[in-house]
Amino acid sequence: MTINAKRANILAAPLLVMAPDTPITPRAEGQDRTVIESSPLNRWPVVISGPSGVGKGTLAQKLFDAHPGVFASTVSHTTRAPRSGEVEGVSYYFISVAEFELLISQNTFVEYTSFSGHYYGTSKHTIAEQTAKGLVVLLDIEMHGVKQIKMHPGFNARCVFIKPPSMEELEARLRGRSTESEESIQKRLTRAEAELEYSKTPGVHDIIITNDKIEEAFEKLDKYIFYGLTA
Template sequence: MHQVPYHASQPIIISGPSGVGKRTLLTKLCESHHETFSIAVSHTTRPPRPDEIQDVHYHFTTETEFQHLYAQGAFVECTVYNGYHYGTSFHSIEDSIDRHMVPLFDINMEGVKAMKKFERMSARYVFIAPLNLEVLETRLRGRGTEDENAIQKRLAKAKKELDYAAKPGTYDLIIVNDDLPTALTELETFALSTEPLPSKQRTFREKVETWFDVKLRWLQRLIRYAKNVQIFPPSFVTGLTTTLPSAPASGATFMQRHRLVFVDLDKIKG
């Protein structure tokens, strides 16, 4: 019987310098608890490395495809790193939550900042740190995939990430990955925590459920009003009606509820 964390639908955001071992830790955590956690796959416009697999490590897309998704509002957050775009989609979160699993994300510092600004997102944040920059440099050189200029850029970026992580309250947990088994145990203990959240905090799913009920009632009242007063163009009423889920409120899926919550009325043409 697998252990279910209290924060059952709350995404866990893993961040840290390139080469610190984030992906290894995430993979091993999922291998040990495959019924509980799933690694959410982000989009990027950078080319894949030799050992990376499409739709496993990233959704590798063209610049045009990425911009199309961005224009559709598909991303919770997106950033630019080394000239390439990275984005975390709503769908990647919904997919894990609808399967009753905890989504895990590997996101850089800029992505973490963007996530924290997104008020609708309730997540837990973990920073993976190297023992020191010398160890990190050795790991980066050991990859053999980048030239000297790229390595120096990554080291400079790592210094900024370490400074950001040092600010109180930025991350819920900081793990120094100088010993893989020890670091994995720390991450596993945190991820599987059965301690309840403070009463003022709610999971991402709980927030969506609450907003759904409120917004559904509000839209229903607005539609009735628009039909009765007959001062709005028919296209506006039709646009409002199509935003409602086809299933009754009690039977709406999480994705239907999520989409209704994030309806932007400015996009309804009248």
Template sequence: MADSPDLRPIVISGPSGVGKGTLIQKLFDTHPGTFGLTVSHTTREPRPGEVEGVAYFFVSRSEFSSLCSQGALVEYACFSGNYYGTSKQAIENQASKGLIVVLDIEMQGIKQMKANPNFNARYVFIKPPSFEALETRLRGRRTENEENIQERLSQAHIEFDYADLPATLIRSLSTMVLKRHIRSLRSFVFGSPSRDHT
């Protein structure tokens, strides 16, 4: 008799530019109808091409503050002067469809979730092969100014230290080894709950 699938949410974290989005998209493409990605709320302005309710739910600071005071968010964080958060409703919407919920969350949010005894999830930290490789990738994107790049690199140092705590580490960045890292992520996702390292 086959084991029941582990339907706990999967929380994926890692420094900006590490390739989280690429791995998540590959996981979704390989297993259609299995996963549901939550859409976060943010106070920042939409970037060109971003669609409301797809990229983010774009809200005002007062609206975001109201969500926090109502206890509607399972986690939230401030980065570059803007707030980002995940609502309980966003998670419930995906779980109600029988999907394994996937969350792409920053370190501040991870700490909040781990401290919440009512939130049972599996955690993955995606780490680049080196700090230098991460810097090269961030600069190669050409989407941010020097001040933002330095801020993200500074944050990455903090996240690297946090990654040394008990968690599952998947080294990732180079497209040359992307297939291997996708296999590692799939093994973690579909592995036995007893092999969970959270």
């Protein structure tokens, strides 16, 4: 089987290995903010995980807006059909199940998962490509992806878990989207409970942030990435 090179996003890239012994030393908040804003503690990818609807995408966008030229996103592969407004190669690489499973066999992904009958995955190449440009890659990944990333001994990343203030609030946010069926909402809530339980596992996440008020959550995320502060 031959896969279109653009959609496969160059499969031969090696696993990204990033200075495994580089220490993360917290900065003092009194340091020059103009220097801090353009200089994260390191260039390791930042994995932002948490239940669907918790606000991961909103927080990531605020990082992009606050720090132009510092962060980069990746284009994931998926087997689901494009939604209205989504663009091939920009929103996702839309491929078939057979193509996706071939990529799995070729060890293309740093993480992948299956949800609601569809595969989603992040290729190693997309991360390496952006890091080589000096950018910090932001990865919006759910629980199973975090587990896989933790299994890669040569892949260093900073893992942030975004937590909802309550399950009731999370459900309200999911329903507020008006894009989910009742079945999909219930599946996401069930998965959210498992993700919240997994977040309690020692050593998995470097920081856990409750997204009750978006500005406060963003401030904590920003200080962690640029100062190494976890409190």
